[in-house]
Amino acid sequence: MNTAPPQISRFAIPDLADMPDDIRARIEVVQEKAGFVPNVFLALAHRPDEFRAFFAYHDALMEKDGGLTKAEREMIVVATSGANQCQYCVVAHGAILRIRAKNPLIADQVAVNYRKADITARQRAMLDFAMQVALAAHTVGDADFAMLAEHGFDTGDVWDIAAIAAFFGMSNRLANVSEMRPNDEFYMMGRG
Structure with a gap:
């Protein structure tokens, strides 16, 4: 053994x-x-x-302040990391999301299918755009910016959503290639 x-x-x-x-x-x-x-x-x-x-x-x-809450930033990481099949980032950032959102259910919901998660319409629009950036950034156009503006996001917020999705796309790929293992401690954080 x-x-x-x-x-x-x-x-x-x-x-x-x-x-x-x-x-x-x-x-x-x-x-x-x-x-x-x-x-x-x-x-x-x-x-x-x-x-x-x-x-x-x-x-x-x-870690900065802005139009997105820290919990929303973590939602972007968890949703896009789920799409990129990055176990490390889903588990680690899922723990941070549960803590920042003060919600023990949200990370699992967002990781599996954010469209069915208990989130606001604004957050769903944010994640729709983040997923577009993560999976098909070449399709982003003016209509996407207009849709986000309808939900109250300004151009700085749009940049943040895109930059988080893009940065964690790189992080997801490195974590997958390296077989980075999530710490056991992350699994229970924010659940109690």
């Missing part, structure tokens, strides 16, 4: 002590806040410059 812990990634995971100081410090802050280190931090740490760029853009998209 194999008692070794499951592999986090197909790629080598550097020891925390061998990581650059800024990356180690960032991981330690996350560990202190969450109580564990999300595997994405470990999986990307073998490429320090890419780690820094990835998390800088992630934070710029996901």
Whole structure:
């Protein structure tokens, strides 16, 4: 019987002590806040410059204030990651969505079929556009912008929806190629 812990990634995971100081410090802050280190931090740490760029853009998209709530930003990640069959992002961002939305059901609903989820018409329009960007960005046109405007989204919001869907499309692909494993802790977060 194999008692070794499951592999986090197909790629080598550097020891925390061998990581650059800024990356180690960032991981330690996350560990202190969450109580564990999300595997994405470990999986990307073998490429320090890419780690820094990835998390800088992630934070710029996901942690700012604006026309989208932080829960809505997570909805975009969960819906598009489900379409891209990214287990890591659905599980990890599903946990964050449950916490930010204060709703233990929403992440599962959005991941499986957002069109049947308990969300607003505005959020459904947002996710329709995010899915279009994730799966058929070449079809985006003026009618899509007009539809979003009817739901109260301005051009800054449209950019944010598109940028989140596009960024996580890249993230989903890296997570799938690397077989990045979601931390067990994510599965129960926000459910109680």
